[in-house]
Amino acid sequence: MRSIVLDGKSVAQQLEVSQKAKAQQIFEQSGIRPSLATILVGNDPSSAIYVQMKVNACHRVGLGSKKVVLPQSTTTDELKKVIRALNADPSVCGILLQHPVPDQIDEQACFDEISLENDVDGVTCHGFGRMSLGRNAYGSATPTGIMKLLKAYEIQLEGLNAVVVGRSSILGKPMSQMLLSENATVTTCHSRTKNLEEIIRNADLVVGAVGKPNFIKDSWIKDGAIVIDAGYHPPGIGDIQIESLKNRSLAYTPVPGGVGPMTIASLIDQTIDSALNRLMK
Ligand code: NAP
Numbered sequence: 001m002r003s004i005v006l007d008g009k010s011v012a013q014q015l016e017v018s019q020k021a022k023a024q025q026i027f028e029q030s031g032i033r034p035s036l037a038t039i040l041v042g043n044d045p046s047s048a049i050y051v052q053m054k055v056n057a058c059h060r061v062g063l064g065s066k067k068v069v070l071p072q073s074t075t076t077d078e079l080k081k082v083i084r085a086l087n088a089d090p091s092v093c094g095i096l097l098q099h100p101v102p103d104q105i106d107e108q109a110c111f112d113e114i115s116l117e118n119d120v121d122g123v124t125c126h127g128f129g130r131m132s133l134g135r136n137a138y139g140s141a142t143p144t145g146i147m148k149l150l151k152a153y154e155i156q157l158e159g160l161n162a163v164v165v166g167r168s169s170i171l172g173k174p175m176s177q178m179l180l181s182e183n184a185t186v187t188t189c190h191s192r193t194k195n196l197e198e199i200i201r202n203a204d205l206v207v208g209a210v211g212k213p214n215f216i217k218d219s220w221i222k223d224g225a226i227v228i229d230a231g232y233h234p235p236g237i238g239d240i241q242i243e244s245l246k247n248r249s250l251a252y253t254p255v256p257g258g259v260g261p262m263t264i265a266s267l268i269d270q271t272i273d274s275a276l277n278r279l280m281k
Helices: 008-030 045-061 076-087 107-111 125-132 141-152 172-181 196-201 243-247 259-279
Strands: 035-041 064-070 092-097 161-165 185-189 205-208 226-229
Touching: 008 045, 008 141, 008 259, 035 045, 035 076, 035 259, 045 064, 045 259, 064 076, 076 092, 076 107, 092 107, 092 259, 125 172, 141 172, 141 226, 141 259, 161 172, 161 196, 172 185, 172 205, 185 196
Parallel strands: 035 064, 035 092, 161 185, 161 205, 205 226
Antiparallel strands: none
8 A cells, every 4th residue: 555645844835835925915914024922941952943943934934033032940920921921012923832841830820821812822721622612712733733734635534533642731632622523533542541552453543642752553553544643753753653654554644744844834824813813803
Protein backbone atom coordinates (compact mmCIF):
# COMPACT_ATOMS: atom_id res chain seq x y z
CA MET A 1 0.00 0.00 0.00
CA ARG A 2 1.22 3.49 -0.80
CA SER A 3 0.53 5.64 2.26
CA ILE A 4 -0.51 9.28 1.97
CA VAL A 5 2.06 11.63 3.50
CA LEU A 6 0.15 14.29 5.42
CA ASP A 7 2.49 17.09 4.44
CA GLY A 8 1.91 19.79 7.03
CA LYS A 9 4.70 21.94 5.68
CA SER A 10 3.11 22.20 2.25
CA VAL A 11 -0.45 22.74 3.61
CA ALA A 12 0.88 25.44 5.96
CA GLN A 13 2.63 27.17 3.03
CA GLN A 14 -0.64 27.18 1.09
CA LEU A 15 -2.45 28.66 4.09
CA GLU A 16 0.14 31.43 4.31
CA VAL A 17 -0.93 32.72 0.90
CA SER A 18 -4.46 33.52 2.12
CA GLN A 19 -3.14 34.69 5.50
CA LYS A 20 -0.95 37.27 3.75
CA ALA A 21 -3.86 38.53 1.67
CA LYS A 22 -6.10 38.86 4.74
CA ALA A 23 -3.43 40.65 6.81
CA GLN A 24 -2.93 43.12 3.95
CA GLN A 25 -6.68 43.69 3.64
CA ILE A 26 -6.96 44.42 7.38
CA PHE A 27 -4.09 46.89 7.18
CA GLU A 28 -5.50 48.69 4.13
CA GLN A 29 -9.00 49.00 5.57
CA SER A 30 -8.26 49.72 9.24
CA GLY A 31 -4.81 51.34 9.05
CA ILE A 32 -3.75 49.00 11.87
CA ARG A 33 -1.22 46.22 11.56
CA PRO A 34 -2.60 43.67 14.04
CA SER A 35 -0.10 41.98 16.32
CA LEU A 36 0.36 38.67 18.03
CA ALA A 37 1.86 39.20 21.48
CA THR A 38 4.23 36.45 22.56
CA ILE A 39 5.34 35.97 26.15
CA LEU A 40 8.40 33.92 26.98
CA VAL A 41 9.17 33.38 30.65
CA GLY A 42 12.60 32.05 31.65
CA ASN A 43 15.57 30.64 29.83
CA ASP A 44 14.39 27.41 28.20
CA PRO A 45 16.23 27.31 24.83
CA SER A 46 13.57 25.17 23.06
CA SER A 47 10.81 27.56 24.15
CA ALA A 48 12.85 30.51 22.85
CA ILE A 49 13.14 28.75 19.46
CA TYR A 50 9.37 27.97 19.35
CA VAL A 51 8.51 31.61 20.14
CA GLN A 52 10.90 32.88 17.47
CA MET A 53 9.33 30.52 14.89
CA LYS A 54 5.90 32.04 15.70
CA VAL A 55 7.27 35.60 15.49
CA ASN A 56 8.88 34.77 12.12
CA ALA A 57 5.55 33.40 10.84
CA CYS A 58 3.83 36.67 11.86
CA HIS A 59 6.36 38.66 9.87
CA ARG A 60 6.09 36.38 6.82
CA VAL A 61 2.33 37.02 6.55
CA GLY A 62 2.48 40.72 7.45
CA LEU A 63 1.26 40.63 11.04
CA GLY A 64 3.04 42.61 13.72
CA SER A 65 4.48 40.96 16.81
CA LYS A 66 5.06 42.12 20.37
CA LYS A 67 7.65 40.02 22.07
CA VAL A 68 7.68 40.07 25.86
CA VAL A 69 10.53 38.24 27.60
CA LEU A 70 10.35 37.84 31.37
CA PRO A 71 12.93 36.49 33.83
CA GLN A 72 12.92 32.96 35.25
CA SER A 73 11.96 34.39 38.68
CA THR A 74 8.66 35.95 37.45
CA THR A 75 5.69 35.38 39.79
CA THR A 76 2.10 34.50 38.87
CA ASP A 77 0.94 38.00 39.81
CA GLU A 78 3.64 39.69 37.72
CA LEU A 79 2.78 37.56 34.69
CA LYS A 80 -0.95 38.19 35.10
CA LYS A 81 -0.27 41.94 35.17
CA VAL A 82 1.65 41.72 31.88
CA ILE A 83 -1.23 39.77 30.31
CA ARG A 84 -3.80 42.33 31.50
CA ALA A 85 -1.76 45.12 29.89
CA LEU A 86 -1.64 43.19 26.59
CA ASN A 87 -5.41 42.54 26.77
CA ALA A 88 -5.88 46.31 26.96
CA ASP A 89 -3.65 47.06 23.93
CA PRO A 90 -5.90 47.64 20.88
CA SER A 91 -3.23 46.54 18.38
CA VAL A 92 -2.91 43.12 20.06
CA CYS A 93 -5.23 40.58 18.42
CA GLY A 94 -3.85 37.47 20.05
CA ILE A 95 -1.70 36.47 23.01
CA LEU A 96 0.60 33.48 23.11
CA LEU A 97 2.00 32.52 26.50
CA GLN A 98 4.68 29.93 25.70
CA HIS A 99 4.24 26.66 27.62
CA PRO A 100 5.83 25.57 29.93
CA VAL A 101 6.39 28.45 32.36
CA PRO A 102 8.71 28.09 35.40
CA ASP A 103 7.37 25.91 38.22
CA GLN A 104 6.57 28.72 40.68
CA ILE A 105 3.96 30.11 38.26
CA ASP A 106 0.35 28.90 38.20
CA GLU A 107 0.26 28.37 34.45
CA GLN A 108 -3.49 27.79 34.08
CA ALA A 109 -4.29 30.87 36.19
CA CYS A 110 -2.11 32.93 33.82
CA PHE A 111 -3.64 31.34 30.72
CA ASP A 112 -7.07 32.24 32.13
CA GLU A 113 -6.06 35.88 32.42
CA ILE A 114 -5.99 36.01 28.60
CA SER A 115 -9.27 37.48 27.34
CA LEU A 116 -11.40 35.12 25.25
CA GLU A 117 -10.95 37.25 22.12
CA ASN A 118 -7.14 37.14 22.53
CA ASP A 119 -7.10 33.41 23.29
CA VAL A 120 -5.86 32.47 19.81
CA ASP A 121 -3.82 29.57 21.21
CA GLY A 122 -6.94 28.05 22.80
CA VAL A 123 -5.52 27.72 26.31
CA THR A 124 -8.15 29.23 28.61
CA CYS A 125 -10.70 27.16 30.55
CA HIS A 126 -13.42 29.35 29.05
CA GLY A 127 -12.21 28.75 25.49
CA PHE A 128 -11.76 25.01 26.06
CA GLY A 129 -15.27 24.70 27.51
CA ARG A 130 -16.84 26.61 24.63
CA MET A 131 -14.88 24.65 22.01
CA SER A 132 -15.89 21.35 23.66
CA LEU A 133 -19.55 22.36 23.61
CA GLY A 134 -19.38 23.36 19.95
CA ARG A 135 -19.63 27.09 20.68
CA ASN A 136 -17.53 29.76 19.01
CA ALA A 137 -13.98 29.76 20.44
CA TYR A 138 -10.44 29.25 19.19
CA GLY A 139 -9.16 25.71 19.62
CA SER A 140 -5.77 24.84 21.01
CA ALA A 141 -3.32 25.40 18.14
CA THR A 142 -1.80 21.92 17.81
CA PRO A 143 -5.03 19.86 17.67
CA THR A 144 -6.64 22.58 15.54
CA GLY A 145 -3.72 22.24 13.13
CA ILE A 146 -4.14 18.46 13.07
CA MET A 147 -7.84 18.84 12.23
CA LYS A 148 -7.00 21.30 9.42
CA LEU A 149 -4.43 18.86 8.05
CA LEU A 150 -6.92 15.96 8.06
CA LYS A 151 -9.46 18.20 6.33
CA ALA A 152 -6.93 19.30 3.69
CA TYR A 153 -6.50 15.64 2.74
CA GLU A 154 -10.28 15.04 2.88
CA ILE A 155 -9.94 12.34 5.52
CA GLN A 156 -13.40 11.38 6.77
CA LEU A 157 -13.53 10.97 10.53
CA GLU A 158 -17.14 10.02 11.12
CA GLY A 159 -17.46 6.63 12.81
CA LEU A 160 -13.71 6.05 13.02
CA ASN A 161 -12.30 4.44 16.11
CA ALA A 162 -9.82 7.15 17.20
CA VAL A 163 -7.24 6.65 19.96
CA VAL A 164 -5.48 9.69 21.41
CA VAL A 165 -2.45 8.84 23.56
CA GLY A 166 -1.95 11.78 25.95
CA ARG A 167 -4.40 13.95 27.85
CA SER A 168 -2.64 17.28 28.36
CA SER A 169 -4.86 20.34 28.39
CA ILE A 170 -3.13 21.83 25.32
CA LEU A 171 -3.02 18.70 23.21
CA GLY A 172 -4.58 15.34 24.17
CA LYS A 173 -7.82 16.59 25.73
CA PRO A 174 -8.75 19.18 23.09
CA MET A 175 -7.71 16.69 20.38
CA SER A 176 -10.18 14.15 21.76
CA GLN A 177 -12.95 16.74 21.91
CA MET A 178 -12.33 17.87 18.33
CA LEU A 179 -12.40 14.28 17.02
CA LEU A 180 -15.59 13.65 18.99
CA SER A 181 -17.15 16.75 17.44
CA GLU A 182 -16.45 15.18 14.03
CA ASN A 183 -18.29 12.03 15.13
CA ALA A 184 -15.28 9.78 15.68
CA THR A 185 -15.54 7.31 18.57
CA VAL A 186 -12.72 8.45 20.82
CA THR A 187 -10.59 6.73 23.44
CA THR A 188 -8.19 8.96 25.39
CA CYS A 189 -5.20 7.12 26.89
CA HIS A 190 -2.74 8.30 29.54
CA SER A 191 -0.05 7.04 31.89
CA ARG A 192 -2.51 4.93 33.94
CA THR A 193 -4.16 3.29 30.92
CA LYS A 194 -4.11 -0.51 31.04
CA ASN A 195 -3.57 -2.54 27.87
CA LEU A 196 -2.48 0.44 25.78
CA GLU A 197 -1.14 -1.83 23.06
CA GLU A 198 -4.46 -3.67 22.77
CA ILE A 199 -6.43 -0.41 22.58
CA ILE A 200 -4.14 0.94 19.86
CA ARG A 201 -4.45 -2.29 17.83
CA ASN A 202 -8.15 -1.48 17.35
CA ALA A 203 -7.61 2.11 16.23
CA ASP A 204 -8.50 3.43 12.78
CA LEU A 205 -6.73 6.67 13.74
CA VAL A 206 -3.95 7.05 16.31
CA VAL A 207 -2.69 10.35 17.70
CA GLY A 208 0.66 10.23 19.54
CA ALA A 209 0.85 13.05 22.09
CA VAL A 210 2.97 11.43 24.78
CA GLY A 211 6.24 13.35 24.73
CA LYS A 212 8.42 10.20 24.63
CA PRO A 213 10.50 9.34 21.54
CA ASN A 214 9.25 6.30 19.59
CA PHE A 215 7.02 5.34 22.53
CA ILE A 216 4.18 3.92 20.40
CA LYS A 217 5.52 0.94 18.46
CA ASP A 218 4.66 0.54 14.78
CA SER A 219 3.79 -3.12 15.43
CA TRP A 220 0.86 -1.98 17.64
CA ILE A 221 -0.80 -0.13 14.76
CA LYS A 222 -3.00 -1.98 12.28
CA ASP A 223 -2.64 -1.81 8.50
CA GLY A 224 -4.62 1.01 6.91
CA ALA A 225 -4.73 3.20 10.03
CA ILE A 226 -4.27 6.98 9.99
CA VAL A 227 -1.22 7.91 12.05
CA ILE A 228 -0.78 11.38 13.55
CA ASP A 229 2.41 12.10 15.44
CA ALA A 230 2.41 15.31 17.49
CA GLY A 231 5.72 14.48 19.18
CA TYR A 232 8.98 16.08 18.23
CA HIS A 233 12.34 15.11 19.65
CA PRO A 234 15.46 16.54 17.98
CA PRO A 235 16.83 15.82 15.48
CA GLY A 236 13.55 14.46 14.10
CA ILE A 237 11.97 11.62 16.08
CA GLY A 238 8.30 11.56 16.96
CA ASP A 239 6.29 9.77 19.64
CA ILE A 240 5.42 7.00 17.18
CA GLN A 241 7.87 4.53 15.65
CA ILE A 242 7.03 5.20 12.03
CA GLU A 243 9.24 3.05 9.77
CA SER A 244 6.94 0.20 8.73
CA LEU A 245 3.91 2.52 8.70
CA LYS A 246 5.29 4.48 5.78
CA ASN A 247 3.91 1.87 3.41
CA ARG A 248 1.12 0.16 5.32
CA SER A 249 -0.82 3.03 6.94
CA LEU A 250 -3.58 4.85 5.08
CA ALA A 251 -1.86 8.15 5.90
CA TYR A 252 0.80 9.43 8.27
CA THR A 253 2.40 12.70 9.38
CA PRO A 254 6.17 12.99 8.88
CA VAL A 255 8.37 14.27 11.71
CA PRO A 256 9.41 17.00 11.16
CA GLY A 257 7.09 18.64 8.61
CA GLY A 258 3.75 17.20 9.72
CA VAL A 259 2.06 18.57 12.83
CA GLY A 260 4.60 21.29 13.75
CA PRO A 261 4.02 23.65 10.79
CA MET A 262 0.25 23.20 11.17
CA THR A 263 0.43 24.34 14.82
CA ILE A 264 1.97 27.64 13.76
CA ALA A 265 -0.40 27.98 10.79
CA SER A 266 -3.40 27.59 13.12
CA LEU A 267 -2.08 30.16 15.55
CA ILE A 268 -1.67 32.65 12.71
CA ASP A 269 -5.09 31.79 11.22
CA GLN A 270 -6.75 32.37 14.57
CA THR A 271 -4.89 35.66 15.16
CA ILE A 272 -6.04 36.91 11.77
CA ASP A 273 -9.60 35.80 12.50
CA SER A 274 -9.49 37.68 15.81
CA ALA A 275 -8.19 40.79 13.99
CA LEU A 276 -10.92 40.52 11.36
CA ASN A 277 -13.57 40.28 14.09
CA ARG A 278 -12.23 43.31 15.91
CA LEU A 279 -10.90 45.67 13.30
CA MET A 280 -13.22 45.08 10.35
CA LYS A 281 -16.61 45.40 12.08
P1 NAP B 1 2.61 16.44 28.37
O1 NAP B 1 1.89 17.60 28.95
O2 NAP B 1 3.87 15.95 28.96
O3 NAP B 1 1.57 15.22 28.33
C1 NAP B 1 1.97 13.92 27.99
C2 NAP B 1 0.80 12.99 28.10
O4 NAP B 1 1.27 11.68 27.83
C3 NAP B 1 0.17 12.95 29.50
O5 NAP B 1 -1.23 13.02 29.41
C4 NAP B 1 0.63 11.62 30.06
O6 NAP B 1 -0.32 10.98 30.90
C5 NAP B 1 0.78 10.79 28.80
N1 NAP B 1 1.69 9.69 29.04
C6 NAP B 1 2.91 9.75 29.62
N2 NAP B 1 3.42 8.50 29.75
C7 NAP B 1 2.52 7.66 29.23
C8 NAP B 1 2.45 6.26 29.08
N3 NAP B 1 3.43 5.46 29.52
N4 NAP B 1 1.35 5.71 28.50
C9 NAP B 1 0.35 6.50 28.05
N5 NAP B 1 0.34 7.86 28.18
C10 NAP B 1 1.42 8.41 28.76
O7 NAP B 1 2.94 16.68 26.83
P2 NAP B 1 2.18 17.60 25.74
O8 NAP B 1 2.49 19.02 26.01
O9 NAP B 1 0.78 17.15 25.56
O10 NAP B 1 3.03 17.18 24.45
C11 NAP B 1 3.05 15.85 23.95
C12 NAP B 1 4.03 15.76 22.78
O11 NAP B 1 3.62 16.65 21.76
C13 NAP B 1 5.47 16.20 23.12
O12 NAP B 1 6.35 15.38 22.34
C14 NAP B 1 5.54 17.63 22.65
O13 NAP B 1 6.87 18.00 22.28
C15 NAP B 1 4.67 17.56 21.44
N6 NAP B 1 4.07 18.85 21.09
C16 NAP B 1 4.21 19.24 19.81
C17 NAP B 1 3.68 20.44 19.39
C18 NAP B 1 3.84 20.81 17.97
O14 NAP B 1 3.58 21.95 17.62
N7 NAP B 1 4.25 19.89 17.12
C19 NAP B 1 2.99 21.26 20.27
C20 NAP B 1 2.81 20.82 21.59
C21 NAP B 1 3.37 19.61 21.97
P3 NAP B 1 -0.74 11.55 32.37
O15 NAP B 1 -1.71 12.66 32.09
O16 NAP B 1 -1.34 10.40 33.05
O17 NAP B 1 0.53 12.04 32.99
